[in-house]
Amino acid sequence: MNVQADQLMRLLGSDKPLSPVYLLSGDEPLQMMEAADAIRRIARKQGYTEREILRVETGFEWSSLGQSADEMSLFSQRKVLDLRLEKQSPGAKGSKALVEYVKRLPEDKILLITCQRMDGRQKNSAWVKALSNAGVMVQFWDLSLAQTLGWVAKRLRQNGMQPTQEAVRLLTERVEGNLLAAAQEIDKLKLLFGESEISEEQVLASVSDSARFSVFDLSTAITSADSRRVQHILYHLRQEGTATPLVLWVVNDLVTQLSEASHVLRNGGGEQQAMSKIPKPRQKLLQPALRRLQSADWIRITEKAVEVDRLIKGLSQVDNKGDGRVWVALLDLSLLLAGSDELSAA
Template sequence: MAKLRPEQLAESLGKGLVPLYLVSGEEPLLVQEACDQIRATARQQGFTERELFHTDTAGFDWSQLLSATNSLSLFAERKILEVRIPNAKPGDKGGKALQEVAQAPAEDNLLLVVTGKLDRNALKAKWLKALEKAGHHIQVWPVSPAQLPRWIAQRMKSAGLSADSAAIDLLASRVEGNLLAAAQEIEKLKLLSDSPQITTELMASVVADSARYDVFGLVDRALHGDARAAARSLHGLREEGSEPLALLWALARDIRALVQITQAQSQGQDFSRAAQAAGIWPKRQPLIQGALRRLKPAQLQQLLRKANGIDRATKGMRAADPWDELLDLTLNLAGVQSLHPQNERLALKL
């Protein structure tokens, strides 16, 4: 029906739901917020059930989605069917299943498909065309360094705040393209400021390393291979009341970047260009390059599976302690091999 930018979604939802939404992109915060808007609107309109399908989990069968599409709820309630395809490649069986669902959407179901960045082949695929024909496609693009100050200004305006260009540039340089970090700093400003006008002085005091531990320091210590310091940071963040999902986003973001760079290099692309395409700022490229010398492609794929399992644990969909699993993920990113592929596959099924 239509391709929408994230900022157009709220207006579209205000006009009513369509049977199907596809949200694609590699910026976790914007993807998450788009999905949250869709789910919230759906709940308001009676979609009280939700079934989640992770296509990258071991043993996933696309017939599960088809069965859920065709089955009636036990309590005759409307439901959201959410399908997550991190690599944006459903394969032949998945493509056919998505086409089948898109061609005859059930009246009491809303299909929400969430994927990573769509490559050129995916954009031409029949399954994608079928989804776009049946519903709306929200494409999430990375915010470039040049666009970041404007994004921050708009985010602050939505929060009821404003700041001059110097203050905004200061925040942009601090977060280095990490939108989640920027959003967290803006929320902090709302709490600490007595005025909606944020001065450069206040911005400097807030975005300085005011906390003893910070999320991005945790990730950098793990990438550097300093397991002891990374574990200390994780413990400190837990003690300070950080949310596990926020830490997972930061860790998973760089793990996905490592995977993307590895794949690009295997196809003959040089590291600098691959890192830039993966959204790694020049200042962090030596850190990423060092991590890649230590972590093999198979280990990175294992870390991605682990991150997916932690995501489900934080949402109560797996019987596991998210903090224990975050420690495992952090240590293995730092080079401590505590994960055994066979045991991990069994654990993620729980």
């Protein structure tokens, strides 16, 4: 059966026996992680004390799922089969294996499957329908602003705090839809103020503007061609004292992946071939950037990355060395990748 995320938590708290199959799909990591943790926790309470992790990666043998299902546990202990799909689809062999698994569900096993968000075609596939009919399927979506406000308020109250509406609004604005960041900030508020009323002033005292940014936010801003946000994030990373080699590592990763993919396209390859060496979870993020930068001056961009590396190591021959010059060079490189030719003054 298909249920909503909040319905799943109510089902798990009802003391009823667990379903033989759980399929968790989505692109919101915190909700997925906490739901999977809750299933594993309840499973242990119900006697499923063993756990086997099956990671579906290149070369995965789907026959191992059937072998794990048929395997007798030592001392008659029950087991959770934790199947983690790398891609949206398990492929033809995996689809067949999952359908076969459902046809002869083992009494001493629970199958927990986690995967990325599925499109309409995947949701209507035979393996998804089979799993949903045999157990519980939950799809996790990014929350709307109103839903995030409700989620933050509920999370604060679950941690024993009584927030004002202004405090909830401010915290929601600061984390910009990132539930993992929100959970971390709520933990910090509890450490600072305990189980008490939480005001807007207390949130301001706890949550700094820079806390909502990381080097990976910079990567997202670059691939989204958001030049203003690139500058804003780099400013706060500098203010926070983020190590420049770490910033360059993230930007260089984009340079390498996008330049190699662009080379494939320029030589007549298709987009699927060009993206094949990029990890599946990043392909959707990098696809718009690849299309935008297909004809970019990659020699210039690569030379700029080398220049930044030399600046960081103190090997550059340019004048005005030092931390400030490094950050200017990082901004120039990031703006090139974001599609802006308006470089900063050195």
